[in-house]
Amino acid sequence: MTLLYTSDPERGRIWREIFAAEAPEIAFVTPEEMRDPAAIRYLAAWDPSRELLERLTGLQALFSVGAGIDQFDMGKLPPQVRLVRMIEPGIVEGMVEYACGAVLTLHRGFIDYGIAQREHRWAPVKLVPAAARRVGVMGLGQLGQAVLNALRPFGFTLSGWSRSRHEVEGVTCHAGAAEMDAFLGRCDILICLVPLTAETRGILCRDTLSKLPRGAALINVGRGGHLVEQDMLSLLDEGHLSAAILDVTEPEPLPPTHPFWDHPRIMLTPHVASMTRADSAARALIANIRRLEAGEAMMGEVSRQRGY
Ligand code: NDP
Numbered sequence: 001m002t003l004l005y006t007s008d009p010e011r012g013r014i015w016r017e018i019f020a021a022e023a024p025e026i027a028f029v030t031p032e033e034m035r036d037p038a039a040i041r042y043l044a045a046w047d048p049s050r051e052l053l054e055r056l057t058g059l060q061a062l063f064s065v066g067a068g069i070d071q072f073d074m075g076k077l078p079p080q081v082r083l084v085r086m087i088e089p090g091i092v093e094g095m096v097e098y099a100c101g102a103v104l105t106l107h108r109g110f111i112d113y114g115i116a117q118r119e120h121r122w123a124p125v126k127l128v129p130a131a132a133r134r135v136g137v138m139g140l141g142q143l144g145q146a147v148l149n150a151l152r153p154f155g156f157t158l159s160g161w162s163r164s165r166h167e168v169e170g171v172t173c174h175a176g177a178a179e180m181d182a183f184l185g186r187c188d189i190l191i192c193l194v195p196l197t198a199e200t201r202g203i204l205c206r207d208t209l210s211k212l213p214r215g216a217a218l219i220n221v222g223r224g225g226h227l228v229e230q231d232m233l234s235l236l237d238e239g240h241l242s243a244a245i246l247d248v249t250e251p252e253p254l255p256p257t258h259p260f261w262d263h264p265r266i267m268l269t270p271h272v273a274s275m276t277r278a279d280s281a282a283r284a285l286i287a288n289i290r291r292l293e294a295g296e297a298m299m300g301e302v303s304r305q306r307g308y
């Protein structure tokens with residue numbers, strides 16, 4: 001059984017060693033080594049070309065090397081090819097660190113301190129107890145729930161929102177469109193961690209962001225396509241929003257003249273909230289291929305109908 005790997009070469013070197021040592025039954029090849037495209041059963045990739053996919057006539061599963069799968073054009077994937085996102089501890093740990101760092105940055109006023117420092121002003125920001133700060137996470141999947149669990153010990157008042165109903169300890173959970181406004185109304189800090197789908201594209205827009213309490217702040221670690229940029233900029237300028245920490249944009253990287261670069265109330269990072277960790281991801285992939293071979297359910301299989 002052969003796996004074709006088409007992503008980052010450095011990670012590929014580590015994966016090759018782990019596959020050779022721990023899963024010798026799976027032949028690991030790169031495009032340069034591929035002799036017979038029809039013999040490729042599994043593909044691990046970020047954004048494979050349409051031409052490549054057309055040549056892989058025996059493909060059974062496409063494994064994303066990341067947590068997101070919005071980069072794939074599902075309409076162009078043959079229906080029998082199963083699509084699987086990456087679930088591995090490195091991605092979760094990175095996201096938890098980033099989200100907690102971003103929440104604390106906003107909670108403790110570091111955006112204001114940055115502005116004050118540039119203006120040579122000594123300007124303490126009033127301390128708000130964590131319990132009085134309401135933090136909400138949009139998306140209660142593997143990442144959203146891990147972030148909420150990590151925020152709980154700080155004592156923030158936590159809430160979450162998802163499509164289906166969830167129960168998360170210490171978190172007021174909301175579900176579906178009918179409960180979205182109630183959720184938004186209780187987020188002084190909103191973290192976006194839903195996948196980008198037809199339903200969630202543009203979900204961070206004037207209509208939703210203006211339902212946050214006045215002075216609220218946004219953390220977008222989902223995808224740039226979730227955000228309607230001009231709506232957020234207007235709400236920042238009107239003072240309805242106090243700040244935004246954005247790890248994702250559309251496009252990436254942003255053009256040098258984009259207004260986000262110089263906005264004093266926007267902190268930008270270059271899509272680094274979390275990164276697939278080579279060793280744990282290789283083992284997660286091996287485990288999934290073995291599940292598939294054994295006819296068991298895989299971790300992170302995407303529902304084409306739901307779009308995530
Ligand atoms: P999951 O699939 O585990 O969770 C997705 C969550 O979003 C679920 O709770 C789901 O609801 C909810 N959701 C999906 N669609 C809707 C909708 N229309 N309305 C309400 N809720 C919805 O995803 P992950 O937690 O693994 O990852 C989330 C996203 O994080 C990724 O898709 C990716 O875009 C982003 N990401 C960003 C990274 C970065 O470095 N910036 C790194 C890794 C991921 P339900 O539970 O009901 O199904």
Ligand code: OXD
Pocket residue numbers: 065066067068069091274275276
């Ligand atoms: C991912 C990402 O989806 O890094 O893994 O955004």
